[in-house]
Amino acid sequence: MFQGTFALFNRALSVDFRLTRSHLFRFLFAVMILFCLISSHLSSRVIGAAGLVLFTQIIYLNFVFILMAGVSFFATAITEEKEEQTIGLLLMAGVNPISLLLGKSLPRLVSALLLLSVQFPFTLLAITLGGVTFTQVVAAYLALAVFLFCLSNLGLLSSVVCARSRSASTLVVISLVAYFWGVPLSKWGLTGMVQANWIADGTLAVKTTNRVLDWLAQSSVLKQVTMILSSGFSESPWGMQFWSNLIVGLLLFLLACLLFTRFALTEISTSPGRGMITKKKSTLFSPGRAWINALMWKDFFFVNGGYGMSVIKFICYGIALVGLCSFIQYTSRSYSYQEIGLTVFWTMLIVLLIETSLISARVFHVEVQWNTLVSTAMLPQSMASIAYSKVYGCLLSLVPALIYLFIGSALGLREMVYDINLILSEPSFWMMCVEVLFFWHLTALLSTYIKWGALPLAFVLMWVGNMMFFFSISVLSLGVGGRTAGIMEGFSILFTLAMAVGIIISHFLIKERLVYLASR
Incomplete structure (x- = not known):
């Protein structure tokens, strides 16, 4: 059992360590932590507890990246093998389903946990800046690590059940939205129905529903992180959120093992699916003639x-x-x-x-994935x-x-x-519009280079660019005595022009990339 797991584990880590984009991603993450440190140092002149500001920025930055990893990185563990029609070959080579699931999910989980562990020593700098204790640092990273474990198994289960990477990512997004938004909305809706006397308070159904919703709310990593980041935190990191996320993660992995034979071995078409299109030409929603x-x-x-x-x-x-x-x-x-x-x-x-x-x-x-650019x-x-x-x-x-x-x-x-009329006269409005257009062009360009994750990667790059923009404004405002109005307006105009040029360049880069892919 473990021989196949170790083989897949070793191969996945070896490929990951040889990829340039993996090291580039880690470098960009380190740069973002550096900007968080610099911004906290600058804000320490105005507000106290600069260490808490730095620690809060890093923790929420990690939370966002974990969500992105769950949507793109973990949700493609098995679907990429389905799309390449290689699951049958792996099973014929003697790799059993449990070894396959461990060998495909563990390397991704280890890579993400390594990213958390590497930044842990640098996060300890927040203690020296004030406002944070060592207990808070340990508790926050344990909460993020166990949430990462739970989310990785949710992505693995979605990857087993779904036939395509896009469907698996969509299922993860729906699950996360239902958990983070559905629980508080359900709590509010139940309270509103009780207050409106639509249902009787104190009944067994209401009490049971309230207990379930309270348990789900206490297991939320957002609630746990908010409590950890509050001043005076002294509770144990091995709380409700830790054990609930750990148990749910193990249950999701067991469910993926049970459903593997039912879903993962189902053959899928090697051509693009028709989606919502019906094959009958007489129906209302058929595509008809071209x-x-x-x-x-x-x-x-x-x-x-x-x-x-x-x-x-x-x-x-x-x-x-x-x-x-x-x-x-x-x-x-x-x-x-x-x-x-x-x-x-x-x-x-x-x-x-x-x-x-x-x-x-x-x-x-879509054209790159199905190799249809040559015929197109x-x-x-x-x-x-x-x-x-x-x-x-x-x-x-x-x-x-x-x-x-x-x-x-x-x-x-x-x-x-x-x-x-007020908004149109603001340079920042036009900068935001051009920035959104540039973000879309950057996403389209990246989608022609990487198999998955173009949208999260473009978001990260844009976030780094915005951090550099505001950092430059902060540094210059300190040099001129805090007068940021004129500097902000001037930098907004320059930034808008730079992104407009980037949009024009991206047009040509996308065209050249498509021509190159079509000629291969």
């Missing part, structure tokens, strides 16, 4: 689900918006149509940003025309969100007119 722009038609229907997925999005967005507005109406005394419009507008704007980010990560990655490049069109056609087809999937965005802007137009 449009004049066939590539645009293909990406809209076969990559983004076509009309069927658009209808599902429209219904789901509508239900979510009705629930959100009802919640705000219930908790506030007055809620006008203008406020409803603003709520719908800003909510759907966030949804549009998320949807477009996901599109930028997969618009070219044989069309009597330039590579730029092919790329733009694919982008247009993917952007059509944004229509449901755009409809609600226009409805929200129409309802809240009176309130938005004054705010828009």
Whole structure:
């Protein structure tokens, strides 16, 4: 049993240590910790307990990276073998399912734990800066480590159950959202129903539900970290969160072992799936005949689900918006149509940003993953025309969100007119718009180089760039006596111009990369 596990473990670690991007990622993480240290040192002149500020930044930075690792790094452990059709070969070589699961998940878990352990000595600097004790440092890293263990097994289970890496990542995201948001919302909803006398308080069902929700809330790493970061923390790190996350992680691994034969050995198609597309041409949501722009038609229907997925999005967005507005109406005394419009507008704007980010990560990655660029490049069109056609087809999937965005802007137009005039006159607004555009281009470019994780990696790079931007402003403001208004405006203009140039350059880099991939 352990021979196959050690073989896979050794191979995975050897490949990881030889990859340049692995060491680059660790270097970027060290740079971010350095910026956290510098920013805490600068803030120590203004506020006390600079060590607590540094420690808080590092802990939440680790939490964000653990979430990203769960969505991309751990959720592809088995699905990448499914997509490459190599699970059967591994089993024929004498590797049993448990050894395969351990050999695929342990190296990733060890790499992530090593990243936590390497930064532990540097985090001890927070103690010398004041506001943090050694007990808090140990408790925080134990909480993060056991949450990492639980999340890695959640990703492993999703990778076993799902056939594609994208589906596994989506399942992990849904699970995390249901856990971190669903538990407090359920607690609030139960309390509201009791107060409204919809259900009787003190019944066995209400008591049992409250106990379960309280247990889930106490097992949350966010609640544990918040308690650890509070001043005067002196509790044991081996608390409810530690043991609950450890036990749940072990149960998730056992469940993955039990479901491996049922799901992981199922053959999947070696060609791209049709998604929401139905094969019957007589139905309402069938793709029908190809449009004049066939590539645009293909990406809209076969990559983004076509009309069927658009209808599902429209219904789901509508239900979510009705629930959100009802919640705000219930908790506030007055809620006008203008406020409803603003709520719908800003909510759907966030949804549009998320949807477009996901599109930028997969618009070219699909062609790279299925090696279809060679045949696509044989069309009597330039590579730029092919790329733009694919982008247009993917952007059509944004229509449901755009409809609600226009409805929200129409309802809240009176309130938005004054705010828009103020916002448009701010250089920081244009910097933010150009930065979002650059982020999408960077994600699309990275998706042509790496197999998975283009979106998290682009987010990390943008975060580092923003940290450097604000660090430069802080240093210069200290040199000129704290006058940051003029420096902020000047740096915003320079940063906006730099990113605009980066967008233009990324256009050419994406085109050259696609041409290179099509000629291989």
